[in-house]
Amino acid sequence: MSIEWPTCWFDEPTKVKLLKLQGADAGKRAASGGVRTDVPMSDLTTFRIGGPARVLVEPLDPESAAEVVRRALEREVPLRILGNGSNLLVNDAGVDAVVLCTSRMRRAIREDNKYYLWAGTPLVGFVNDAARSGLSGVEGIIGVPAQIGGAIAMNAGGRWGEIFDVVETVTICSLETGEVRTLSRAEMNPRYRDSNLGRVLVLEATLSLKPGDPKAIVATTREHLLEKNAAQPVTEPSAGCIFKNPIGADGRKSSAAKLIEQTGLKGARIGGVEVSRKHANYFINIGGGASSDALALIDHVRQRVAKEHGVTLETEVKIW
Ligand SMILES: Cc1cc2nc3c(=O)[nH]c(=O)nc-3n(C[C@H](O)[C@H](O)[C@H](O)COP(=O)(O)OP(=O)(O)OC[C@H]3O[C@@H](n4cnc5c(N)ncnc54)[C@H](O)[C@@H]3O)c2cc1C
Structure with missing residues (x-):
């Protein structure tokens, strides 16, 4: 099947939205267009690892994003989010593939105790606003x-x-049909590190x-942040936790980081990727790390932990 790779389909709707919504800044941003080609995923x-996305589309609102999905389906173009x-x-x-990036789909509205958030809204800004707002x-x-969309997906x-x-609700666009639906919490069945939305x-x-x-909420938020920063290598290039915490037959979770640490793998390195010395479930790109280094280290850690502990670790990180 030959794929007609898009380079300009989405410029028009994107431009219109930009001009309507963004005022003076619009001309500048519209000039760069909503579609870029060969954008390094690193x-x-x-x-900070990954070769180029053939096409990167950055819609500005949910409506344009759903349109991107429908056009990709119509043209049978592979799409990733x-x-x-x-x-x-x-x-x-x-x-x-066409990579649909939600980064520009930012909108956050607070009404009483509710937030209405578009997918590209940064999670951290929302959490801080919630704390300050009590x-x-x-x-x-x-x-x-x-971003909110990624946090919900995961x-x-x-x-x-x-x-x-x-x-309370999530509005989704099916990547199989292009249909848009709003689901109530009762209609969703999220699991550990997985929205289970398909x-x-x-x-x-x-x-x-x-x-x-x-005051109390700000203090708790700050305490959690300090604790997280002390335990995890948050300032180094990583993809967060590489493995999910394994769940035993009794339904209890054990710590993947502890299993890796007990196997003596802190600091293990392949090429430019290293098991963090601070938190063993984080792999760090220490400079020039390649995807093959990271994949080889994942295999190595998985095999060693399986041998020592009889547990097969499942990846949390999504591999493209
Ligand atoms: C320093 C550091 C600390 C971290 N700490 C934590 C932590 O404490 N807890 C935790 O759970 N995670 C943590 N993570 C991992 C990561 O931040 C989360 O998994 C987060 O939810 C990913 O969101 P994202 O927007 O970056 O998604 P991406 O990484 O861009 O995507 C992740 C997956 O979600 C999908 N996706 C993204 N957006 C959408 C969307 N709008 N609709 C449908 N699918 C979508 C992608 O296709 C992909 O499969 C950490 C990562 C780092 C680097």
Whole structure:
């Protein structure tokens, strides 16, 4: 099948939206267009690894994003969804697809205890706003370098809770049919680090928080951030946790980091990628790291942990 790779289909709607929504800045941004070709994914991922995306589309709002999905389906063009690229390992050969990046789809509205958020809204800004506004429920996900769409897709969280604790609705566009639907919380069945929504693009979400004392919520948020920063290599190029914490037959989770550490693999290195000495479930790109280095290190760690502990680690990081 020959693919007609798009280079200009989305410029028109993008331009219109930009001019309508962004005022004076619009001309400048519209001139760069909503579509770029051969964009290095190493610039768009926190691991700083990955070859070029053949086409990168950055719609400005949910409506344009759904249109991108429908056009890709019509033309049978492969499509991948990118948020902030903080849980991705991308092949150095690049991505032979249209990559729809939600980074420019930013809008956050707060009404009473509810937030109406577009997919590209940075998670950290929303969590800080909630704390300052005396709204509780997301203190524990401070420091996750995600966008709202990526956080929902991955059900981002940690030991203090996860984003689905506060999700009320999610609006999705099916990557199979292009249909847009708003799902209530009761219609969704999220799992550990997985929204379980199937092949969809998350367009927007409504999150419902609990009113509380702003001072106490700010203090808890800050405490969690300091604790996270002390335990994890947050300033180095990584893709977050490489493996999920394994769940035993009794339903209890064990720590992948502990298993890796007990296997003596902190500091293990292949090429330019190293198991973090600070937190063993993070791999660090120490400079010039290649996707093949990261993949080889994943295999090595998985095999060694399986041999020592009889546990097969499953990747949390998404591999493109
Ligand atoms: C320093 C550091 C700390 C981290 N700490 C945590 C933590 O405490 N807890 C935690 O859970 N994670 C953590 N992570 C991992 C990562 O931030 C989360 O998995 C986050 O949810 C990914 O969001 P993103 O926008 O970067 O998504 P991306 O990395 O861009 O994408 C991840 C996956 O989600 C899909 N996706 C992205 N956006 C959408 C969308 N709008 N619709 C549908 N699918 C989409 C992508 O296709 C891909 O499969 C950390 C990462 C780093 C680098």
